[in-house]
Amino acid sequence: MNRAAGSTVWPPRGYTRQVARLRRAIGQPVFIVELTFNGLAIGAVYHSEPRVLLDVAAFPRPDPSTGLYPHMLVLDDGRGINLGRVARVSLNHAFDPAAAELLYSDRALQRKLLYAPQRLSSRRIARVAREQLRRLLGKPVRRRLERKP
Numbered sequence: 733m734n735r736a737a738g739s740t741v742w743p744p745r746g747y748t749r750q751v752a753r754l755r756r757a758i759g760q761p762v763f764i765v766e767l768t769f770n771g772l773a774i775g776a777v778y779h780s781e782p783r784v785l786l787d788v789a790a791f792p793r794p795d796p797s798t799g800l801y802p803h804m805l806v807l808d809d810g811r812g813i814n815l816g817r818v819a820r821v822s823l824n825h826a827f828d829p830a831a832a833e834l835l836y837s838d839r840a841l842q843r844k845l846l847y848a849p850q851r852l853s854s855r856r857i858a859r860v861a862r863e864q865l866r867r868l869l870g871k872p873v874r875r876r877l878e879r880k881p
Contacts, residue, residue, distance in 0.1 A: 742796040743801050743802065743815075744838055747801070747815075750835065750836045750837070751788060751803055751815075751836075753835045753836065754785065754788045754803075754805070754821060754835050754836055755788045757785055757821075757823065757835050758785050758786065758787060758788065759784065759785065759786075760784065760785060760823065761782030761783065761784050761785075761823075762782060762783060762784075762785045762821050762822065762823060762835065763778075763779060763780075763782050763783075763821070763822050763823070763824075763825065763826040763829070764779050764783065764805070764807075764813070764818060764820070764821050765777070765778050765779075765818070765819040765820040765821075766779065766813060766817060766818060766819070767817050767818065767819055776819055778826055778827065779826065780826045780827075781826075782826075783807040783808055783809055784807065784808035785805060785806075785807065785808075785821075786806045786807060786808055787805075787806040788803055788804075788805060788806070789803065789804055789806055789812065790802060790803060791803055791804045791814055791815075798816075799816040799817075800814050800816045801814055801815040801816040802815075803815050805818065805821070815836065815838075818836065818838065819837070819838055820834065820836065820837045820838075821834075821835045821836040821837075822834050822835060823835060
């Protein structure tokens with residue numbers, strides 16, 4: 733997944749303001765909508781249980797070509813999630829939060845990855861299936877897919 737190509741701004745407009753809003757929420761429970769990639773499709777995972785936001789840490793290796801943003805969320809479950817893998821962070825509600833409850837929202841990312849038409853061909857599906865089978869069998873993956881998050 734290459735978000736640096738085209739006319740998109742990296743990180744998105746308003747990013748610094750949203751990071752500041754996240755930092756003010758440190759210590760509070762938050763609801764996260766996380767983007768996932770299974771090799772074939774991109775999806776959004778709505779976590780219905782809140783996680784306590786422990787920190788908004790600088791990410792040591794941001795990379796616009798892979799969509800890794802300069803910050804990551806550190807959560808009480810021991811995970812760190814790069815903001816390039818987060819569609820939304822909100823207070824109080826996991827689903828349909830009010831605008832005042834939104835701490836972070838990457839609408840351009842949501843439109844581009846979740847709502848854009850997908851180009852699936854028989855060739856691409858076969859290539860992804862072979863790559864996943866190689867990983868399952870513990871063999872090295874020979875070829876990278878052209879779109880990755």
